[in-house]
Amino acid sequence: MAERFLDIPVDPVDNAGAIAAARQAVAGDRPPLLVIAINPEKVMKAQRDAELRDFIERAGLRIADGVGIVLASRLRGGRVRSRVTGVDLMLLLIEEAARRSWRVFLLGARPEVNEAAAEELRRRFPSLVISGRRDGYFRPEDGAKIADEIAATGADLLFVALGSPAQERFLLQWGERTGTKVRMGVGGSFDVLAGRVPRAPAAMRRAGLEWLYRLYREPWRLRRMLVLPVFLVRAYLHRPNRTEAER
Ligand code: UDP
Numbered sequence: 001m002a003e004r005f006l007d008i009p010v011d012p013v014d015n016a017g018a019i020a021a022a023r024q025a026v027a028g029d030r031p032p033l034l035v036i037a038i039n040p041e042k043v044m045k046a047q048r049d050a051e052l053r054d055f056i057e058r059a060g061l062r063i064a065d066g067v068g069i070v071l072a073s074r075l076r077g078g079r080v081r082s083r084v085t086g087v088d089l090m091l092l093l094i095e096e097a098a099r100r101s102w103r104v105f106l107l108g109a110r111p112e113v114n115e116a117a118a119e120e121l122r123r124r125f126p127s128l129v130i131s132g133r134r135d136g137y138f139r140p141e142d143g144a145k146i147a148d149e150i151a152a153t154g155a156d157l158l159f160v161a162l163g164s165p166a167q168e169r170f171l172l173q174w175g176e177r178t179g180t181k182v183r184m185g186v187g188g189s190f191d192v193l194a195g196r197v198p199r200a201p202a203a204m205r206r207a208g209l210e211w212l213y214r215l216y217r218e219p220w221r222l223r224r225m226l227v228l229p230v231f232l233v234r235a236y237l238h239r240p241n242r243t244e245a246e247r
Contacts, residue, residue, distance in 0.1 A: 002062060003078045005235045008043045008053070010062050010069055014082040018089055019096055021061055026102055026156050026181045034059045034171060035184040037086035039066030040231035041224055055168045063089060067208040068228050075232065076239040083208070087189050087199070090159060093182065097157055098125035105150050105180065107170075108136030108161030109190035116194035131155045136162045147174035158183045161190040 002009035013021070018035070025033035036059040046052045056062060063084040064070055073080035097104050106118055114135045121128055132153035138146060150158060158180040160167040167185035175183050191197045199205070200213030215221055 003073060003080050004240055005038075005043050005069065005072060006047060006231075006238055008038065008046050008056055010038050010064050010073075010080055012073075012079040012081065013061070013063065013084065015084055015089065015092055018061060018063060018084055019092055022093055022096065022157075022182045023100075025060075026100075028181075031060065032176070032180065033061055033182045034175060035061045035063065035089070035182065036168070037065035037084075037089075037185075037187075038062050038069060040068035040072075040228050041066075043069075043235075044227045044231055049165075051165065052168065055172055058172070067211070068231055072232055072235040075236050078239075085210075086184075086186055087192055090184065090186050090189055093157060093184070094121060094128060095125060098128040101127075101129060102156040103129050103131035103154055104157045104159070105131055105153055105155035105178075106133035106159055106161075106190065107146070107150065108159075108167065108186075109188075109194075110137065111135040113190050113194045113196060114161075116196075117190040120193045120195070136160075136166075143170060143174050144177065147177035150178040150180065155179075156181045159186050159189070160184070161186045161188065163187060 002011050021033055024030045036056055038056065042052070046056060064080045065083070065085050067083055070080055070083050094104060106114060108114065109117065114133055118130050118133050121130065132150065132155065134146065155178070158178055160170055160183070162170060164187065171183050171185060188197060192199060200210040204210060204213050211225060215225060
């Protein structure tokens with residue numbers, strides 16, 4: 001069962017649990033899986049954005065991307081124990097795809113970034129089958145055609161890097177038509193793979209300090225990050241299992 005943060009659900013899974021769910025979806029043992037990464041910023045945004053809320057409710061797997069969610073869960077004795085970042089899960093899914101001969105489609109980012117991301121994935125996972133790919137600069141009215149293109153490649157996994165909310169919109173509107181079994185919006189991950197945006201050093205990532213590194217690289221993120229303390233306090237005060245007497 002999902003744990004709710006300000007009424008937004010997050011599933012208490014770790015990487016292994018997320019991969020297991022994907023395996024079931026590809027095997028047809030559960031419906032196609034829509035994956036969304038949730039961080040405090042998204043929880044706060046969803047308070048005002050009904051479309052985003054609807055997407056999160058429909059997703060089969062809501063992963064806790066960001067230490068803020070894990071911290072909030074700890075503070076109130078919840079069940080979300082591990083952070084499952086979007087980029088990490090994407091790479092784990094792709095590794096699993098290479099191992100099990102699942103077919104992968106990469107949709108999004110600029111043409112040269114999309115190509116460089118595919119090249120990097122082939123370098124890391126030589127047995128990976130990229131059934132198809134295309135950049136993310138198309139007219140919204142071409143959505144159906146692109147979904148059919150994806151379906152024609154027989155892809156099992158679909159990664160969509162159009163940024164938000166475009167990637168969520170694409171997945172809601174056309175996800176089913178692609179016939180893929182696992183679908184995930186991955187934001188700027190192709191840029192990271194293509195080496196356009198460096199990730200934090202491993203030691204910082206392990207210490208849960210990727211946010212600090214990103215702040216150092218991109219100081220304008222500060223405003224976005226300021227939602228974290230607000231989120232923590234509100235999530236704590238609105239913990240679902242509080243008794244009426246405590247309120
Ligand atoms: N993008 C795209 N089509 C567009 C606009 C953006 O494919 O029409 C891509 C862009 O090239 C980048 C990604 O979407 O690779 C957006 O990454 P960002 O980090 O901004 O995503 P977010 O912060 O929304 O997760």
